[in-house]
Amino acid sequence: MQVFVRDNNVDQALRALKKKLQREGVFREMKARSAYEKPSEKRAREKSEAVRRARKQARKQAQREGLLPAPKKKTLARGRPSH
Template identity: 65%
Template sequence: MQREGIFREMKLRRNDEKPSGKGAREQAEAVRRARKTAAKRPDREGYSAMAE
């Protein structure tokens, strides 16, 4: 359930969120996802630190 984001969604729905706060949160989540994807990209493409 944690992977699917259910706990995070339950926490967010407990309190009302301003539209400006929602936009900032969603932008921060997008940046976090992009960084995570970029960090995993070398492994997916077959590069590894041990190959050097």
């Protein structure tokens, strides 16, 4: 993984690196490897993750086919800072 530092802006490069690591799932894997996970717990977790992915995929497909309304766009209120 590689992040370039532009104009000696290390803070911006660190934010970019953290975002890339988050997207790749490095932090989640580090947390998972920090403690032993019983095989039965691992199977249950993987099954629940698969169910979640399947539901998300079915929801996206239904939205594409017009069976479900598309998700609402988030709009920022004017003059108010976003958190």
